[in-house]
Amino acid sequence: MTPDLLEQGARRVEQRMAALVDDKSNTESGGRNASNSRIAMPEGEVDTTHGRILYLEDVSVSFDGFKAINKLSLDIAPGELRCIIGPNGAGKTTMMDIITGKTRPDEGTVFFGSTIDLLRYKEAEIAQLGIGRKFQKPTVFEQLTVFENLELALKTNKGVKASMFFKLDSQQSDRLAEILVTIHLAESVGRLAGNLSHGQKQWLEIGMLLMQDPKLLLLDEPVAGMTDEETARTAELFLTLKGKHSLLVVEHDMSFIRTISDIVTVLCDGSVLAQGTLDQVQADERVIEVYLGR
Numbered sequence: 001m002t003p004d005l006l007e008q009g010a011r012r013v014e015q016r017m018a019a020l021v022d023d024k025s026n027t028e029s030g031g032r033n034a035s036n037s038r039i040a041m042p043e044g045e046v047d048t049t050h051g052r053i054l055y056l057e058d059v060s061v062s063f064d065g066f067k068a069i070n071k072l073s074l075d076i077a078p079g080e081l082r083c084i085i086g087p088n089g090a091g092k093t094t095m096m097d098i099i100t101g102k103t104r105p106d107e108g109t110v111f112f113g114s115t116i117d118l119l120r121y122k123e124a125e126i127a128q129l130g131i132g133r134k135f136q137k138p139t140v141f142e143q144l145t146v147f148e149n150l151e152l153a154l155k156t157n158k159g160v161k162a163s164m165f166f167k168l169d170s171q172q173s174d175r176l177a178e179i180l181v182t183i184h185l186a187e188s189v190g191r192l193a194g195n196l197s198h199g200q201k202q203w204l205e206i207g208m209l210l211m212q213d214p215k216l217l218l219l220d221e222p223v224a225g226m227t228d229e230e231t232a233r234t235a236e237l238f239l240t241l242k243g244k245h246s247l248l249v250v251e252h253d254m255s256f257i258r259t260i261s262d263i264v265t266v267l268c269d270g271s272v273l274a275q276g277t278l279d280q281v282q283a284d285e286r287v288i289e290v291y292l293g294r
């Protein structure tokens with residue numbers, strides 16, 4: 001992408017920021033309130049010297065007496081791409097809700113690296129710590145261009161005023177250009193997000209997460225509703241992200257899982273039923289019974 005395009009994009013963003021920032025502050029309680037937090041944010045890198053970027057132990061949560069998560073323990077290594085599968089209602093989304101601070105568990109331990117106790121942080125703070133989450137439905141700003149959406153992703157944690165006068169520095173411009181290529185949208189930089197295909201919107205949202213350079217990315221059913229071709233490109237995309245980021249991917253699409261997975265964790269009734277390569281878990285009688293053999 002040329003510097004001209006970047007510059008044009010930056011100008012357009014400035015023109016529309018005021019309205020947008022107003023919109024956001026009316027509908028979200030998130031990011032900007034985080035600075036009022038009573039807990040000091042840890043600085044610098046997540047400590048992964050013990051070989052784990054995410055660690056859950058004996059986590060449980062009940063909704064009206066129903067145990068959605070039941071003594072769940074899970075370990076994710078730095079740079080790992082972990083796939084999570086399991087029947088509907090197994091607790092996959094609830095697990096992500098717990099990691100991201102949306103749901104508070106009744107008991108258990110949730111650590112980011114070996115020093116950050118995630119249960120001490122609020123949802124917006126956890127995002128700032130470097131955990132990005134993608135929900136199933138794309139939530140891009142349809143009325144903004146691809147460029148503007150990506151640029152906006154850098155501003156979400158800033159105050160209203162700082163956002164209005166925000167300009168990409170050269171490092172951020174480089175990153176934006178690089179991410180555009182990674183998410184296959186370099187040719188569409190000036191298009192309105194509302195005019196993108198469903199798959200492209202999903203990629204754009206992943207790009208928005210990448211702009212914040214998350215250490216851990218949680219992706220809930222990222223290829224649901226995609227065409228076969230979009231699914232294949234998404235698999236490629238995830239394989240390029242692996243190693244640079246840690247990824248936790250929940251999916252029902254087994255051929256997609258087959259393409260991207262190393263270790264697959266099978267969740268059932270709120271805890272881990274089996275874990276191993278896809279071939280291993282697919283051959284597991286218990287897994288066949290509750291899930292794959294349906």
Ligand SMILES: Nc1ncnc2c1ncn2[C@@H]1O[C@H](COP(=O)(O)OP(=O)(O)OP(=O)(O)O)[C@@H](O)[C@H]1O
Nearest residue numbers: 063064067068086087088089090091092093094095
């Ligand atoms: N906030 C909530 N209040 C009450 N029940 C809930 C809540 N969140 C989840 N549940 C219940 O917890 C169980 C686990 O749901 P969850 O959405 O985590 O499953 P899942 O594995 O993501 O399923 P799917 O594959 O269908 O997305 C379900 O029975 C669900 O109805």
Ligand SMILES: [Mg+2]
Nearest residue numbers: 092093094220
């Ligand atoms: Mg779910």
